Amino acid sequence: MSLLEVKNITIKFGGLTAVSDFSLSLKKGEIVGLIGPNGAGKTTAFNAITGIYKPASGSVSFNGTDITGLLPDKITKLGIARTFQNIRLFSNLSVLENVLVAHHLRLKSSFAAAMLRLPGYLRQENAMRKEALELLESVNLTRFINEKAGSLPYGQQRRLEIARALATHPQVLLLDEPAAGMNPRESHELMEFIGEIRDKFDLSIFMIEHHMQVVMGVCERILVLDHGVTIAEGNPAEIQGNQKVIEAYLGVEMDA
Numbered sequence: 677m678s679l680l681e682v683k684n685i686t687i688k689f690g691g692l693t694a695v696s697d698f699s700l701s702l703k704k705g706e707i708v709g710l711i712g713p714n715g716a717g718k719t720t721a722f723n724a725i726t727g728i729y730k731p732a733s734g735s736v737s738f739n740g741t742d743i744t745g746l747l748p749d750k751i752t753k754l755g756i757a758r759t760f761q762n763i764r765l766f767s768n769l770s771v772l773e774n775v776l777v778a779h780h781l782r783l784k785s786s787f788a789a790a791m792l793r794l795p796g797y798l799r800q801e802n803a804m805r806k807e808a809l810e811l812l813e814s815v816n817l818t819r820f821i822n823e824k825a826g827s828l829p830y831g832q833q834r835r836l837e838i839a840r841a842l843a844t845h846p847q848v849l850l851l852d853e854p855a856a857g858m859n860p861r862e863s864h865e866l867m868e869f870i871g872e873i874r875d876k877f878d879l880s881i882f883m884i885e886h887h888m889q890v891v892m893g894v895c896e897r898i899l900v901l902d903h904g905v906t907i908a909e910g911n912p913a914e915i916q917g918n919q920k921v922i923e924a925y926l927g928v929e930m931d932a
């Protein structure tokens with residue numbers, strides 16, 4: 677059974693149909709890629725899955741439950757986490773604090789209990805700190821925990837953003853262009869990292885990526901959007917040899 681099932685969603689902005697009749701079936705443990713030229717509708721599809729936009733038609737279900745149109749924080753709590761195209765870290769907070777912020781999403785204490793620092797709240801806070809430290813260790817960021825997030829090398833900032841998403845305990849992780857701006861060494865490390873976290877955290881991953889080496893290297897299946905329409909779906913070899921895909925990318929640098 678698929679974990680995340682997107683059925684025929686269409687998203688419109690006024691007269692523009694940004695995504696038309698988009699479907700996806702993501703199974704447990706799969707890594708699926710979403711590619712397409714600039715403006716094809718990839719981020720819009722992500723935004724509909726994560727509750728930022730409500731589709732004009734179609735549905736999104738997760739673990740068999742209809743989640744279409746739920747608010748983003750509700751969707752995150754159910755188990756779908758994401759990263760963004762532009763890194764969204766609190767650059768003046770430390771690496772550890774950035775992860776703790778995400779953990780606080782799951783704190784059950786009231787505001788009053790937090791203000792009064794009641795024992796129940798302190799217990800939860802200590803447990804979260806321990807968990808955050810373990811998470812940072814498992815993604816190899818321990819040596820940076822006290823550094824300001826904004827001072828990390830670019831590749832490590834991306835890794836931290838992913839760690840922060842993992843702190844919400846997702847079953848599905850959506851990555852929006854994780855290799856953007858990375859140098860060749862960083863993108864190679866990212867490829868290994870994505871496979872590692874899938875195994876370590878028992879994840880299913882759906883990722884948008886322009887960097888073809890990364891997409892072809894880590895994704896088992898790839899969907900291709902062009903002008904909001906899915907023009908192809910297949911394994912990396914099938915996508916690379918697909919005539920419609922080659923035409924959609926004509927004049928576009930595929931190996932960004």
Ligand SMILES: Nc1ncnc2c1ncn2[C@@H]1O[C@H](COP(=O)(O)OP(=O)(O)OP(=O)(O)O)[C@@H](O)[C@H]1O
Nearest residue numbers: 689692694712713714715716717718719720721761
């Ligand atoms: N909030 C919005 N309001 C109006 N139009 C939008 C909005 N968001 C996206 N669009 C339009 O929808 C289309 C799809 O945009 P989207 O950002 O989803 O493409 P993309 O495939 O993610 O592109 P890129 O690879 O450049 O990030 C584009 O024509 C874009 O201008």
